[in-house]
Amino acid sequence: MVIIFKISLLITALLVALICGLFYAYSCSVNVGLGRLSDTGYVKAMQAINRAILNPWFFASFMGSLVMMPLCTWLSYKSGGVTPLFYFLLSASIIYAIGVFGVTAFGNVPLNESLDKFETATATLQEIKARRMAFEIPWNRFHFIRTLANILALLLLLLGLIGNK
Numbered sequence: 405m406v407i408i409f410k411i412s413l414l415i416t417a418l419l420v421a422l423i424c425g426l427f428y429a430y431s432c433s434v435n436v437g438l439g440r441l442s443d444t445g446y447v448k449a450m451q452a453i454n455r456a457i458l459n460p461w462f463f464a465s466f467m468g469s470l471v472m473m474p475l476c477t478w479l480s481y482k483s484g485g486v487t488p489l490f491y492f493l494l495s496a497s498i499i500y501a502i503g504v505f506g507v508t509a510f511g512n513v514p515l516n517e518s519l520d521k522f523e524t525a526t527a528t529l530q531e532i533k534a535r536r537m538a539f540e541i542p543w544n545r546f547h548f549i550r551t552l553a554n555i556l557a558l559l560l561l562l563l564g565l566i567g568n569k
Contacts, residue, residue: 499560503557
């Protein structure tokens with residue numbers, strides 16, 4: 405049981421770190437670069453990115469984190485009871501589930517789906533600008549929240565691992 409728990413913790417830390425890195429890189433580079441595009445360029449680029457991100461690699465790390473953190477929390481409880489590691493994992497799981505998965509599912513994804521239906525080919529420049537503004541500001545706000553939540557979840561996970569003896 406101990407070896408399964410340790411392997412699970414390692415996989416979980418890797419998955420959470422991968423998603424954290426993705427969101428961080430997005431914040432530091434992708435969003436900055438997209439922000440410099442024309443309205444039409446921005447909308448088309450976001451549509452392409454939002455379609456491309458729906459791939460097995462993304463889902464494995466994004467959904468894998470959502471599954472593995474509660475599993476590790478449960479394994480921690482089963483192997484050692486209520487310990488500091490358990491509380492760190494429980495906190496990380498809750499923060500990830502609400503702050504990363506929840507914000508993405510109920511904030512970013514609906515915006516992505518709405519933008520995906522928008523036809524730039526038949527829209528006026530004013531309509532494209534309005535669509536960008538209706539999308540970009542709330543999307544970036546949700547992205548900021550989920551990035552911070554992901555960083556916090558990763559920190560809690562790492563603190564639990566460092567403090568675990």
